[in-house]
Each structure stands twice: as structure tokens, then as C-alpha cells.
Amino acid sequence: MTDITVSPLDATKSRDRAAFVDLGRRFAAQLPHSVPQLRAEQLELINPGKNPFFGHAEAQLFIAYRDGKPVGRISAHIDRLALEVPAEQGMGPGTGMFGYFDAEDEAVASALLVAAEDWLRTQGMNRVLGPISMSIWEEPGLLVRGQDHAPMIMMGHHPERYAGYIAGAGYAPAKHLYTYDLPVGREFPPLVQRIVKSGERNSRIRVRPIDLDHYESEIEIVLEILNDAWSQNWGFVPLTEAEVAYTGKKLRPLIHPEINRIAELDGEPVAFMMTLPNVNDLFARTRGKLFPFGWLATLRWLRKPMHAGMRVPLMGVRKRLHNSRLASQLAFMMISQIRHSASSVFHSDRGEVGWILEDNQGMVAIADAIDSSINREYVIYEKDL
Structure with missing residues (x-):
């Protein structure tokens, strides 16, 4: 059998980042329903000089070679903020991660996982989670169900065989994540409609669009609620101020007031729902390229993404309202308004909600109540080192 060698890369060097990203793009191009992403964006995410994730994280990139040919890649990384999370929330002391x-084939996979595990051990880690590429807020989990259709924005897409490779290396599932498909044009069940109308009659509640004239402060409100709402969730790692600013700038071209809502109770922002038009619809047509002509299509699409699918990647209600009837009422009200705008303004016919943790009973109940159905399943695996 031909020997496999695994070589470390230097993420501070543009040549090494390019080799790592271009190899991933080669794999993605071979996978049915995969959608090419913007190469520049992919390079930036692994650049310690540009992505503020590296302000609290260290990473080592690897490429595997067989007969001088690159045949696989992996990252090993440590998020220092994740180390401070209570162990019962999934991360905690001694937990490193792998991603990308x-x-x-399985022999290459084994060699890559061994290299990542060995590096994590040298850094003092005794447990590994993955794949998480690279922040928990980016692309967590391995796709194990749903390869028969294209992923939406900021969702990973992987071949079925990878699950066997990871399990064969001694990993077990730590958590399942689901996305839910929602037909946008269909009315919600009568019970949900009654809950929404009841909330609309409540003078204490106001559900409003995000105000783009005060975009930065609005994003700060959204992410402050997020850090509070998700603080006890499995896998939660707080976003830093630098990450909030970075994320807000990145998302700005995709934020449309009609499909993004903040809910207020007695004038205080207490909940939000973020919806992003599925830019993968565009990238599928432009092949993930801005030049020579893709930039014109991109500018037109960003201005008004007609007929785009819609993804709800984030929503949250302040922790003090959890397990209350008000929390679900606010969620239903925001979903109802966004669904109507997606259909009437952008002529969308499909939405996707998630990811949602398998044991997030509140969100699973909401997804079930609006007649959505699971369309993609991801798994985050774990292993003791």
C-alpha cells in the first residue's frame, strides 16, 4: 500500500492557505448538489490576520499526500473561550476540535484524524469534537442526511462516506443538529394563527423590522440577545465584540428589513429572528465567481433577491422568558411576519429553519407547530484522546 504522509501548513502564509482552500474546493466540486463558494471568503475564514475568531483560538492546518498528490485535508484547533464553557454544555476544559x-478514502481519513489528534494532545487537550469548521458559529457538524439537495447559505455539504470514516476512527455522536424545511407560501395551522393574533392585540408587544439606518446598533442588540438567549445551550461559545463587528459587516449586504425582526416587550428588545436570503441560489448560477460577469449578477441579486430561498440561521428570546408562553408567542409572531414578507415581497416559496439542536425542546416544538419537516441532519462527533 502506498504510504500516506500528512504535512502541517502555516496558516499565516498565503500560499499554504491557498493550497488548503483549493483542495477543499476540488473535493466539493466532485460532490453532487454542492454549491461553489466565494474563494476569497474561504481564504479569509482561515486567515489569522483577518478572522477575529483567531483572537481567542489557535489552529493547525494539515494536508495529506499520496505519491505527491494531495488527497485530503483537516484542521485541528483550540478555542480558548470554549475551554471556559462548563463541560455539561458540550465544550469545557481539555476539549479541542477538528474541522475542514x-x-x-478511509486510509487518508485515518491518517488525517491521527495528525489532528496528535497535535491536540501536544496542546494539552484530552478530548476532541468535530467536525466544526472552524467556529461553532460557522459550519458545525457532518452532514449525514440530506445530500440529495443543495445546502443553504452557511451550511456544510459532505458525502455520506465520511460518517463511516469518522466512526471507524473511534468517534461517537455527541450531538445531532437538524434543519427544517418550511413551505413559505402555506398558511400556518389555525392554532398558530390564533396565537399570533392574540400577540398582535397585546399593547405591550411590538415586533418591528431591523432599522438599517441604525444598522450597527441593531446588530449589537441582536447579538447581545443571542449571547443571553443561547448562553446555556449545548456548544455555546460567546461572540466577542470583535466578532460581532466582523459578522455584522459581513452580513450587511444580506440583511433586508422585511425578513429580519426584533421583538420588544414594554419597549425593551427581548427577541429577534434573523433571516438570510440563500446566496447559494446565486452561486449555483455564477459558479461562485465574481468575475468577469458574476459581480453584476451579484449586485442585482443582493439588491432584491427575488425567488430566493430563505434561511433562518439565528433566533433568540432573552433567557428570563424561556419556558414561558410569551417566548413561543414572540417566535410565532416573528416567523409569521417574516414568512409573509418572504412570500409577498421576494416571491420566495421555500424557507429553512436551523440548525436546531436535537434536544432543544422549545425550538423543536415551534418547528413542529408550523408544519415544517426535517430536511437535513448533521452530527458532531466526539472522542477521548
Whole structure:
């Protein structure tokens, strides 16, 4: 059998970042229903000089070679903020991660995972989670169900065989994540409609669009609620101020007031729902390229993404309202308004909600109540080192 060698890369060097990203793009191009992403964006995410994630994280990138040919890649990384999370929330002391996992076959996969695990051990880690590429807020989990259709914005897409490779290396599922498909044009069940109308009659509640004239402060409100609402969720790692600013700038071209809502109770922002038009619809047509002509299509699409699918990647209600009837009422009200705008303004016919943790009973109940159905399943695996 031909020997496999695994070589470390230097993420501070543009040549090494390019080799790592271009290899991943080669794997993605071979996968049915995969959508090409913007190369510049992919390069920036692994650049310690540009992505503020590296303000509290260290990473080592690897490429596997067989007969001089690159046949796989992986990252090993440590998020210092994740180390401070209570162990019962999934992260905690001693927990490192792997991500950006691609392998030509099981032998390559094994060699890559061993390299990532060895590096994590040298850093004092005794447990590994993955794949998480690279922040928990980016692309967590391995796709194990839903390869028969294209992913929406900021969702990973992986071949079925990878699950066997990871399990074969001694990993077990730590958590399942689901996305839910929602037909946008269909009315909600009568019970949900009654809950929404009841909330609309409540003078204490106001559900409003995000105000783009005060975009930065609005994003700060959204992410402050997020950090509070998700603080006890499995896998939660707080976003830093630098990450909030970075994320807000990145998302700005995709934020449309009609499909993004903040809910107020007695004038205080207590909940939000973020919806992003599925830019993968565009990238599928432009092949993930801005030049020579893709930039014109991109500008037109960003201005008004007609007929785009819609993804709800984030929503949250302040922790003090959890497990209350008000929390679900606010969620239903925001979903109802966004669904109507997506259909009437952008002529969308499909939405996707998630990811949602398998044991997030509140969100699973909401997804079930609006007649959505699971369309993609991701798994985050774990292993003791």
C-alpha cells in the first residue's frame, strides 16, 4: 500500500492557505448538489490576520499526500473561550476540535484524524469534537442526511462516506443538529394563527423590522440577545465584540428589513429572528465567481433577491422568558411576519429553519407547530484522546 504522509501548513502564509482552500474546493466540486463558494471568503475564514475568531483560538492546518498528490485535508484547533464553557454544555476544559475534513478514502481519513489528534494532545487537550469548521458559529457538524439537495447559505455539504470514516476512527455522536424545511407560501395551522393574533392585540408587544439606518446598533442588540438567549445551550461559545463587528459587516449586504425582526416587550428588545436570503441560489448560477460577469449578477441579486430561498440561521428570546408562553408567542409572531414578507415581497416559496439542536425542546416544538419537516441532519462527533 502506498504510504500516506500528512504535512502541517502555516496558516499565516498565503500560499499554504491557498493550497488548503483549493483542495477543499476540488473535493466539493466532485460532490453532487454542492454549491461553489466565494474563494476569497474561504481564504479569509482561515486567515489569522483577518478572522477575529483567531483572537481567542489557535489552529493547525494539515494536508495529506499520496505519491505527491494531495488527497485530503483537516484542521485541528483550540478555542480558548470554549475551554471556559462548563463541560455539561458540550465544550469545557481539555476539549479541542477538528474541522475542514476531506479525505479521498478511509486510509487518508485515518491518517488525517491521527495528525489532528496528535497535535491536540501536544496542546494539552484530552478530548476532541468535530467536525466544526472552524467556529461553532460557522459550519458545525457532518452532514449525514440530506445530500440529495443543495445546502443553504452557511451550511456544510459532505458525502455520506465520511460518517463511516469518522466512526471507524473511534468517534461517537455527541450531538445531532437538524434543519427544517418550511413551505413559505402555506398558511400556518389555525392554532398558530390564533396565537399570533392574540400577540398582535397585546399593547405591550411590538415586533418591528431591523432599522438599517441604525444598522450597527441593531446588530449589537441582536447579538447581545443571542449571547443571553443561547448562553446555556449545548456548544455555546460567546461572540466577542470583535466578532460581532466582523459578522455584522459581513452580513450587511444580506440583511433586508422585511425578513429580519426584533421583538420588544414594554419597549425593551427581548427577541429577534434573523433571516438570510440563500446566496447559494446565486452561486449555483455564477459558479461562485465574481468575475468577469458574476459581480453584476451579484449586485442585482443582493439588491432584491427575488425567488430566493430563505434561511433562518439565528433566533433568540432573552433567557428570563424561556419556558414561558410569551417566548413561543414572540417566535410565532416573528416567523409569521417574516414568512409573509418572504412570500409577498421576494416571491420566495421555500424557507429553512436551523440548525436546531436535537434536544432543544422549545425550538423543536415551534418547528413542529408550523408544519415544517426535517430536511437535513448533521452530527458532531466526539472522542477521548
